[in-house]
Amino acid sequence: MQSIPVILLGAGGVGSALIKQIVANRALHAAEYGVEFTLQAVCDRDGAVITLDAGLDDPTLLDIVDYKTRKGRLAAYGQGGPQSDLVGIVDIAGRTGAIVVDCTATEATVPALLYALDRKYRVVLSNKKPLTMDQEVYDRLTRAGATGGKRSTPRQPLTRWETTCGAGLPVIVALNRLVAAGDPVTRIAGAFSGTLGFVMTGLQQGQPFSAVVREAFDLGYTEPDPRDDLGGVDVARKALILARGLGWRMELNDIEVTGLYPEAMSSLSVNEFMAALPELDDHFRTLVEAAAAGGKVLRYAATVAGGRCTVGPQAVDAGSPLGRLEGTDNLVEFHTQWYRPAPLVVQGRGAGTDATAAGVLAEMVELAAGL
């Protein structure tokens, strides 16, 4: 049996779901892969639980999940303490063969991730932010461990990041396979936000923009400030990761992002913003009608093609995979030399803590078992 030390950064929705799935799948991982994950450290933003022994035991792990679900701070947890130095934690808790898992939503993990890679530890990210900083950081994160060529492939490097685009959906692996086979990708088009998918479906059904955003807000589909979804920056980060996966060298600022509200509404409070939404209803009704007149439908899409990355409301053919999409699913079309006229399509739930954690766990098993 191979023991794989794990350092988990972030114990929120995804991190907690991951802990539960590691515990629930111990028998499977032992029997099928000869692997046991031992958690050496679990960190939140200002605290950590660390052991230098053979990993935290399962009752403690499940207690940490329960504690975090009740909004506990690991700094105040029985076996825990304050932390302000993730590099130091990787240094103390890391050992040969370790996997550092980043389930935070911050760039602050980057020094610890780079330190881990310098030590030849492996890294699995559900956190997009480190991969959407400077190109140089992306290169260092994704090419560590690659040998022979400048292109990262999914096998050589020490890092995996499937769940950064479309959660558990096999988007990055599909992209990497197309690249590895030399199949030229001429265009990637995708819907990467369940929330914006919900809004677009509502618009298509004839609902006013203000009503469908209000409904998404009331159902808890949006962030507490809906502008965090409607602005499109999260989708832009995913588009950037895909473009960089094609080998393009670009920065987040190079992505042409059109949000679903005007800049002038940025300074409003959330309540004022919600109250002002009806001012946008006519604009979106016009866009939907113009698209329909041309046999198209409006989608909030990311497009990577011809050296450009655009993110925003786009009129797409009603009969295309993206045009047929309804509801909150994510969908990615890869248009390539071998996939034409119909593109290679990946579709399914693109969010959710359990599906995302399962995607992270699958990558941990792949790295641990050398798959």
Ligand SMILES: NC(=O)c1ccc[n+]([C@@H]2O[C@H](COP(=O)([O-])OP(=O)(O)OC[C@H]3O[C@@H](n4cnc5c(N)ncnc54)[C@H](OP(=O)(O)O)[C@@H]3O)[C@@H](O)[C@H]2O)c1
């Ligand atoms: N949820 C999904 O469906 C989904 C899908 C795909 C990808 N993702 C990505 O996965 C990541 C985690 O998502 P989530 O839903 O689990 O978010 P979350 O519930 O907000 O959890 C984030 C965790 O990171 C911790 N954290 C924040 N700053 C930190 C720091 N400086 N050092 C150590 N820990 C820090 C937080 O600590 P506290 O507990 O102290 O706040 C929290 O435990 C995000 O990057 C998200 O974009 C999520």
